[in-house]
C-alpha cells in the first residue's frame with residue numbers, strides 16, 4: 213500500500229532526487245545569464261519562478277515552490293510574512309519547557325485561508341505548510357469531489373511533551389509533537405454542512421473517501437512526513453503531518 217502510494221506520488225510530482233536535479237539545473241541556467249533576470253525590477257520572470265522573490269501561498273506551483281517553502285519554513289520572520297493576510301494567528305514568544313520540549317517560532321492559529329480550526333499553538337512552519345495544503349490541495353479537492361468549499365479543519369493538537377508512540381508502546385525517542393513539529397488532523401467541515409471524520413470515512417466509498425485520499429496525497433506534497441490510516445492502526449483516526457523528516461508518505 214505504501215509502495216503504491218509512493219509510486220503514485222512519484223508519477224504525480226517526479227522523484228524527489230529528479231526534482232532536486234531539475235531545480236539545480238534551473239538555478240544553474242539562471243546563474244549563466246540570470247542575474248539581471250532575477251534582480252531587475254521590470255523582470256519578465258514571474259515571482260513563482262524567481263528564487264529571490266518570497267514565497268506567496270497563492271502563487272502557481274513551480275519547480276521552485278518546494279525549495280521556497282522549505283527555506284521560508286525555516287525562517288521565522290519570513291514564515292510570518294508569508295502568512296500575513298492568509299492565516300488568522302497571533303505571534304507568541306517561544307515556549308521553552310525543557311531541552312526536549314519547546315515551541316519555537318510559536319503562533320496561536322485560528323484559521324488558514326477560509327478554513328477555521330480550534331485555536332492551536334504550534335510552530336509557524338506547521339501553519340505555513342497547512343496554508344499550502346489548504347490552498348493547493350484541500351480546496352481543489354473539496355470542489356472536485358464534494359462540490360463545496362472547505363470551511364474547517366478538525367485536529368487533535370500539535371504540541372505535546374511526550375515520547376513517540378509505537379505499536380509496541382511508548383518509544384525511548386521523543387515525539388515530533390514535543391517540539392510542535394507535527395499536527396494531527398482528524399477531519400474536515402464544509403460550507404454545505406457536510407463533515408468528514410477520518411475514523412468514519414477513510415474506509416468508505418464515494419466523494420468523502422476520495423476527498424480523504426486526495427487530502428493525504430496533497431499533504432505529502434507540502435509536509436516532510438505524512439502518516440495516514442494506511443500506515444498503522446495508531447493512525448486510524450488522524451493524519452500525522454510533520455514539518456521535519458525525509459519525505460515519507462504512507
Ligand SMILES: [Zn+2]
Pocket residue numbers: 389394395396451452453
Ligand atoms: Zn501525530
